[in-house]
Amino acid sequence: MSTLSQLAAAAQALADALRGLSPDPADSIRLLAPLAALQPVEATAADGVGLAQASGEAAAAGLCRRAALAALARAAAEASPPSYDAAVALRDQVCGLLAAEEVVAADAGEDATALALRDLRAAVLEDLTRRAADLARLRRVTVAEPLPALVHAYRLYEDLDRAEEVSLQADAEDPNFIGGTFSTRGT
Template sequence: MSWRGQWQTASFRGVEFRFRSASAALGRRNVVHSYPGRDDPYVEDMGRKAREFTIEAFVIGAGYIAWRDKLEAACEQPGPGELVHPTRGRMQVAVQDCRPAENIEAGGLASYSLTFIEAGNNLFPTARVDTQSAVSFAADDALAAVQDDFTGAFTVAGFPAFVNVSALSNATAAIESMRLSALSNLPDMGVLSTFTSGIGGLLGAVDTLLGTPSALASRFLSQIGLLNSLFAPHQARQAAFALSGFGSSLLPVPATTPSRIQQGINQSAVVGLVQRAALIEATRAAGQTTFTSRTEAVAVRDQLANALQTQAETAPDTVYFALTDLRVALVRDVGARAANLADLIGYTPTSTQPAIVLAYRLYGDPSRDAEIVARNRVRHPGFVPGGSELEVLA
């Protein structure tokens, strides 16, 4: 097709017109900054300039007056309209200027200089709640409440030596539980050494820290918080949640004397501090986790929300409200981020086949073979076993 054959019939808001020539003004919106004593200016680019189109147009013929009136009415309507540019095609524009001209020597003809400017959408700022940050802030508040509660309950001052020995035993057991939960759930031995070195330092100082409950709580919270600082969110979540089960094997202390009562309070305080801090850090890690399916996200949400509810039911008021706020933040965050994720479903291939073939059959995308292999721990991507149910995204 020739260049002339590619031209379109010009019109605005459905009213056709003829054209003699067309021009445009394009470019960038630059702001030039000049400074005293400096020869070179600085040019600040503010974005693309609004495109402006000028068309030298005309209407002609015995009925040109009615044609002229329609075109002028179209140019005076409010708001943007569709321009069919003779060489650039369809676009939404606003009329910048319309200058008609008629003269007696050219009867039956009205000429126009039409200037249009492209019309974009009026986009307003939209507010979006940062639900992940909300989880982190709620976790900080919950940790502060847990630390204050521990500081107010735990003490060895003024009690017999066996109270101190019992507290030391409980604190040492808690530190060992931190180490074991990390070893069991955090496979990166290079980073794990940083965590275990902190464990060593805490063990060496714990006897001294028993006399200052606030310092002891702070060191415990810092060590548990390292899980989120050093490891991937899903690994930190697993390790912290495992640690939240600490204390189940400790024997209750009989409340027979004031010293025994304080010994029991101290034990409960250490157990509560570790359990709640670990659960709070597990929830923080969930807020940083990138979930791959709605099924996974909902399972993590329910696990942590139920655990937070259980902890809150036995906590004092300040800790109860802090844990409840954290639970609400978690549910909102996971609900918002899981809304657009696919569900996990079961799929059983009828025969052994390469993962790339299976990915094409399921998704129409062979590049998703690694996803199937990783999710189902397939030993070799060339041989996905038939007859065994796989987890795949819907």
């Protein structure tokens, strides 16, 4: 096994380990997104050694980004966004990272990699768009004075059983005092 293949395996193992740290795909996505956007530091020296170092760092960063993007796409496929808005935000985040790396690959003349990234982006786009269509949209709710979650649940949904949902969506410290502006799923 060569050093380069060991580095590639290590980058993939790192991405898989980050993805496996949490049983919640949303947490995995939060952990993988910074690695998928990793950019090497500018070269410190303009001589041959500095340029070679910069080239190596750029290649290693690209390897890490692409491994993270593959794991990120798998995590997005496993994710269960709670609303249409969350699904669209996830789709836009993952597709944006994939598109950025697609440009990097194309600029470097790595056509096969750019095409693979484009195909992966299209699959993520189609999957999350399809799943988003079946989810409720969020709406903004503004209340003048704090009220209990039970009151909000009845006013919004005519369903007292959704009080805990309202409290979670409002990110309330105390479910008896929910006021201001918050987002909640449509009816």
